[in-house]
Amino acid sequence: MSEIVGAQQTAAQAYFCPKCGSPSLRQTSKFVTEQNRLPVHCDACQWDGDQSQLAVAPFKHEFKSDDDIAQGMMTDLRNVLAKTAAVTYGRFLLKWGFLDQPISAVQLAHYMDSIARAVVKTIIETRKAMAEEKSRERAGVPRAPGTQDR
Numbered sequence: 001m002s003e004i005v006g007a008q009q010t011a012a013q014a015y016f017c018p019k020c021g022s023p024s025l026r027q028t029s030k031f032v033t034e035q036n037r038l039p040v041h042c043d044a045c046q047w048d049g050d051q052s053q054l055a056v057a058p059f060k061h062e063f064k065s066d067d068d069i070a071q072g073m074m075t076d077l078r079n080v081l082a083k084t085a086a087v088t089y090g091r092f093l094l095k096w097g098f099l100d101q102p103i104s105a106v107q108l109a110h111y112m113d114s115i116a117r118a119v120v121k122t123i124i125e126t127r128k129a130m131a132e133e134k135s136r137e138r139a140g141v142p143r144a145p146g147t148q149d150r
């Protein structure tokens with residue numbers, strides 16, 4: 001089911017507090033310790049430690065191994081849509097000429113499948129973009145690569 005997630009994955013990493021799982025981490029010093037570690041503080045639970053202790057979630061792996069979750073989400077959403085919105089989508093597709101009359105349940109089910117797939121894909125991509133944005137803010141890296149001052 002990797003086609004749901006898409007092929008263009010970045011290898012960005014998100015860091016989380018090992019104690020409470022919060023992403024509200026702050027580098028407390030610009031200087032590494034004697035053990036060559038960067039001191040980090042968690043604003044959520046006041047944990048103190050160093051960067052090597054942080055929980056790391058590499059997006060690439062996170063979202064690849066989440067294929068099962070994506071598949072589960074898709075099935076779940078398709079069932080929800082079939083129960084709650086099949087008539088609405090059926091009317092909509094009919095109105096725009098995407099459904100033949102008489103309405104074929106198989107054809108409608110096919111559309112519901114694609115709709116659920118597309119929605120889940122968008123949700124995952126949005127979530128990924130939000131996580132990347134968060135980690136960029138934390139790292140202090142400019143939003144748009146290539147636009148930084150020289």
Ligand SMILES: [Zn+2]
Nearest residue numbers: 017020042045
């Ligand atoms: Zn914490």
